[in-house]
Amino acid sequence: MTGSRTTAVLDRDGLDALVGTLRALGRTVVGPTVRDGAVVLAELSSADELPFGWGTRVEAGRYRLEPRADGAAFAHTTGPHSWKAFLHPQRERLWSADRTADGGLSYTEEDAPQPSYAFLGVRACDLRAIAIQDRVLTGGRYEDRGYRERRTGAFLVAAECTEPGGTCFCASMGSGPAAEAGFDLALTELLDADGHRFVVRTGSDAGEDVLARLPHRAADPRADTAAARDAVAGARERMGRAMPPVDLQALMGASLEAERWDDVAARCLTCGNCTMVCPTCFCTTTEEVTDLTGDHAERWQRWDSCFDLDFTHLPGGPVRASARSRYRQWLTHKLSTWYEQFGSSGCVGCGRCITWCPVAIDITEEAAALHDELADRLRRQERTEQER
Numbered sequence: 034m035t036g037s038r039t040t041a042v043l044d045r046d047g048l049d050a051l052v053g054t055l056r057a058l059g060r061t062v063v064g065p066t067v068r069d070g071a072v073v074l075a076e077l078s079s080a081d082e083l084p085f086g087w088g089t090r091v092e093a094g095r096y097r098l099e100p101r102a103d104g105a106a107f108a109h110t111t112g113p114h115s116w117k118a119f120l121h122p123q124r125e126r127l128w129s130a131d132r133t134a135d136g137g138l139s140y141t142e143e144d145a146p147q148p149s150y151a152f153l154g155v156r157a158c159d160l161r162a163i164a165i166q167d168r169v170l171t172g173g174r175y176e177d178r179g180y181r182e183r184r185t186g187a188f189l190v191a192a193e194c195t196e197p198g199g200t201c202f203c204a205s206m207g208s209g210p211a212a213e214a215g216f217d218l219a220l221t222e223l224l225d226a227d228g229h230r231f232v233v234r235t236g237s238d239a240g241e242d243v244l245a246r247l248p249h250r251a252a253d254p255r256a257d258t259a260a261a262r263d264a265v266a267g268a269r270e271r272m273g274r275a276m277p278p279v280d281l282q283a284l285m286g287a288s289l290e291a292e293r294w295d296d297v298a299a300r301c302l303t304c305g306n307c308t309m310v311c312p313t314c315f316c317t318t319t320e321e322v323t324d325l326t327g328d329h330a331e332r333w334q335r336w337d338s339c340f341d342l343d344f345t346h347l348p349g350g351p352v353r354a355s356a357r358s359r360y361r362q363w364l365t366h367k368l369s370t371w372y373e374q375f376g377s378s379g380c381v382g383c384g385r386c387i388t389w390c391p392v393a394i395d396i397t398e399e400a401a402a403l404h405d406e407l408a409d410r411l412r413r414q415e416r417t418e419q420e421r
Contacts, residue, residue: 040232091110119152154171155212201273202397205350297357319333326407
């Protein structure tokens with residue numbers, strides 16, 4: 034994929050045609066839709082299933098679906114699902130084994146055909162998250178073959194944010210709200226005196242090909258292109274939260290014994306919600322299951338969490354037995370040691386961990402508190418040295 038090439042405008046019929054064209058090309062189209070009181074990601078059969086006329090109100094530990102009068106399709110914030118649920122599914126069979134008539138074993142590695150995905154409505158923060166998971170799951174020595182097969186050829190349609198939520202902080206992480214790279218098509222939804230429309234930019238040859246199949250018109254430089262740019266810039270200015278503007282990698286390394294860890298541990302339930310909704314958390318475990326006869330066995334890979342007490346269990350017990358140690362591991366890995374492993378931060382500022390934490394723990398608040406504690410400790414050390 035490369036940067037933007039063509040800019041055009043789709044109307045509602047064009048959006049319908051986009052979904053129909055992607056399905057006609059043999060792709061499984063996945064996008065946001067309203068279900069069970071939330072905007073979730075699911076397979077779409079038409080653009081009519083998009084959340085037209087629905088928005089969301091989010092805060093720490095709170096999520097509410099709210100109707101909108103303007104009929105916008107992409108005015109909601111990220112929900113509890115992320116695209117990793119499709120590229121890196123929660124549970125996946127790796128192999129199966131059967132006992133043969135002569136008492137031996139027959140082993141079969143899982144090799145089911147993978148869907149050809151088209152993701153519609155990918156936020157800029159999630160584009161960054163997908164790029165991070167690409168690095169984690171396919172860029173190292175131990176490649177996740179299933180992930181690579183699902184990811185290769187996936188068609189990504191971004192939806193730039195024009196209305197950030199109360200827990201969004203992608204601007205401070207450099208991952209949004211504008212879609213900069215990693216997309217085949219990027220949409221910016223506009224509702225103004227010129228009507229309801231979607232300014233679309235192409236980012237790849239595949240995107241150019243799909244756009245050519247859709248009913249569209251050329252974008253007006255002022256009424257469309259500039260308006261789209263201004264709408265996204267406005268979202269940047271209204272971002273609900275922000276990480277403190279400090280070197281987070283250095284901050285985490287200097288805060289391993291901070292008292293703040295005790296404060297957050299007193300509130301944290303170690304439920305793992307933050308890792309489940311996080312679009313970059315990738316930890317898994319494996320489990321073997323058998324049938325009642327013992328003649329058939331399967332190995333499954335499933336999501337795991339560093340908040341699980343068994344995650345670091347060794348014969349002598351868990352390495353991280355306390356809530357303090359497990360929360361510290363998650364936050365320091367996400368914001369600091371991820372750089373050492375993968376060359377970037379593991380946080381994209383989507384805010385899901387804040388929204389879906391049942392006790393409203395806020396990662397930006399924790400980072401700021403750690404920074405304040407470190408600054409206070411350094412000031413006290415400086416005064417002590419001066420008094421000597």
